[in-house]
Amino acid sequence: MYCRTFDKLTVTKKLGSAEGICYNEHNTAVMTLEVQHMIIAIANQKGGVGKTTTAINLGGNLAQRGRRVLLVDLDPQGNAATCLGIQKQRLEQTVGEVLLGETPIQEAIMPTGRPGFDILPATPDLAGTAVSLAGLMARETRLRQALAVVANQYDFILIDCPPSLDLLTVNGLASANQVVIPLQCEFLALEGLAQLKETIELIRTHLNSTLFIGGVVMTMYDGRANLARQVVEEVRRYFPQRIFNTIIPRNIRLSEAPSHGELIAEYDPQSRGAQAYAALAEELLQREETRR
Amino acid sequence: MYCRTFDKLTVTKKLGSAEGICYNEHNTAVMTLEVQHMIIAIANQKGGVGKTTTAINLGGNLAQRGRRVLLVDLDPQGNAATCLGIQKQRLEQTVGEVLLGETPIQEAIMPTGRPGFDILPATPDLAGTAVSLAGLMARETRLRQALAVVANQYDFILIDCPPSLDLLTVNGLASANQVVIPLQCEFLALEGLAQLKETIELIRTHLNSTLFIGGVVMTMYDGRANLARQVVEEVRRYFPQRIFNTIIPRNIRLSEAPSHGELIAEYDPQSRGAQAYAALAEELLQREETRR
Known part of the structure; x- marks a missing residue:
């Protein structure tokens, strides 16, 4: 690594503990560098498109591949923890208290019981938090x-x-390096996407200039339906280069797994849903490799 | 300049045009650096302590010394421009439109008619802007x-x-590297300072971690009054190491100059007020030299 040098430099941002430090010839710290980690917001203001399913199963797969993963639940419906088999009674400190500055994040993060896979859980109280x-x-x-x-x-x-x-989604997008948008392969799938893109643009302008759309994940794909194929084509035109090759099928096992508190890879590793999320994790990792 | 290197680096902040860029061995930009400029918020929630007088005369003196200076007027009373002899009718785009994103800042900045000294002016409309x-x-x-x-x-x-x-003061403090606090040498001068320090602390926590209190400037000092000397002693105890050695005297010429649209250095360069602000500018520059 080399640097173009300048006469006068100053620290532009004080970072957390993830920092590296650069010094000038007088041994004065002139800048700090962040060690890289990828923060992905899984967003779509439409409900029922597979955000939570994607978040938990992508997270679980990345952890299985040896990556250290934290899942942040920003949804007041707060079922990510339940889907991972964590009993609601065990949730004491949650993301809501962290957002209000009442609890240090370290005290609210809990293990999911899977190696390398932690969660910052939410409860329905999060709706009230958003107001405060x-x-x-x-x-x-x-x-x-x-x-x-x-x-x-x-x-x-x-x-x-x-x-x-x-404001919760804005917090999610303001924190992220990239957005991944799950999109249901159904009529009107693109509806509302213009508004999501506008919000992302506003956040790029005012809060997080390096945020980018990492990709669109097509979910609940039914290959027998002509419509599903048409939707995928339409999305490809709307987000060229941005759609993940992996398409998540409509799969009964995927919808059953959460009620058992299990990831699809645990509930039925041979199912098409499990294979699809494994492929998605693989594709995401490959994209990250290419980007570096 | 040398850098401790890390395996994985990422851009931590995208900067404006004031940036330098660092590249890794693949010629990918890994971080950006800001060329140094000092942004000073002149703040005290008490009125009539000499904020505007300090802002325009410190600015004028720094410009006279060859520094390029921008004065930002964040006060809805908006008299910094008038004090500098700019007619109100000439103010078209102001800081209010800039804050609302309605006007690019370049179009609102105007020359003060003094070399190297520009102003981003305000009008009383700024009070409404704060609400929006x-x-x-x-x-x-x-x-x-x-x-x-x-x-x-x-x-x-x-x-x-x-x-x-x-919110206007918060914007000022969130933008600044340092705060300079003018303080009137009078009874209850320290009143309200705890609250100002609290606000600064909140801003350091949430918005601007490198903000520091650059110093306290004692203003309107009347050497004949015992009280004034006592106040200075008290402030020295409250802000050790932080009080400027230069003390601005109570000076009739200082209060006359603005109504002529002139800096004190233009209106009466031999006055004690003019000498004091020249000394303050000198002291500030020396402090900056030491800090580097």
Whole structure:
């Protein structure tokens, strides 16, 4: 690594514990560098498109491949923890208290019981948190600030955004390096995407200039339906180069797994759903390799 | 300059045009560096302590010494421009439109008619702007974002904050490297300072971790009054190492100059007020030299 040098340099940003430090010839720290970790917001203001299913199964697969993964549940419906088999009674400190600055993030993060796979859980109280948040200082970057403290402990942080474009989703997008958009292979799938893109653009302008759309994951694909194939074609035109090759099929086993508190890879590793999420994790890792 | 290197690096912040860029061995930009400029918020929620007088005369003196200076007027009373002899009718685009994202900052900045000394002016409309601002994305960092575009064109940016701790002052403090606090040498001078320090602390936590209190400037000092000397002693105890040696005297010429649209250095260069502000500028520059 080499640097173009300048006469006068200053630290541009003070980072959390994930920092490296550069010094000038007087041994004065002139800048700090962040060790790389990928933070992915899984967002789509439409409900029922597979955000949580994608978040938990992508997270689980990345952890199985030896990556250190944190799943952040930003959805007041807060079922990511339940889907992972964590009993609601065990949830004491959650993402809501972290956003309000009432609890250090380290105290709210809990293990999912799978090696290298942690969760920052949510409860329905998060809806109230979103209201309180509106009046606070730095209301859009509270999650980013909290994640900075633990980010160096993870390779991937996946943020399961709520089905809305509210302050919670804004916090998710403001924290992320990239957005992954799950899209159901159904009529009107693209509906609302213009609005999501607009929100992403606003966030790029005001809060997080390096945020990019990592890709669109087509979910609930039924190969027998002509419509599904047409939707995929349409999305390819709308997001050229951005659609993941892996398409998640409509698969009964995928919808059963959460009620057993299991990942699809645990519930039925041979199912088409399990194979699809394994392929998606593989594709994401390959994309990351290429980007570096 | 040398860098401790790391395996994996990422850009931690995308900067405006004031940037330098570092590349890794694959010729990929891995980080950006800001060329140094000092942004000083002149703040105290008490009115009538000499904020505007300090802002314009410190700015004028720094410009006279060959520094490129921008004065940002954040006070809805908006008299910095008038004090500099700029007619109100000439003000078309102001800081209010910039904060709302309606005008690029370059179009609102105007020359003060003095070499190297520009102003981003305000009008009373700014009070309404503050209300509109409250509902916008990144409401606290709008000024910082705008200043990033022009910051490399200046050595010093001075922000004249309003006499309150509202969203405008928060924007000023979130944009600044340091705060300079003018303090009147009078009874109850320290009143309210705890609250200002608290706000600064909140901003350091949530918005601007490298913000520091550059110093306290004692203003309107009357050497004949025992009280004034006592106040200075008290402030020295409260802000050890932080008080400027230069003390601005109570000086009739200082209060006359603005009504002539002149800096004290133009109106009466031999006055004690003019000498004091020249000394303050000198002291500030020396402090900056030491800090580097």
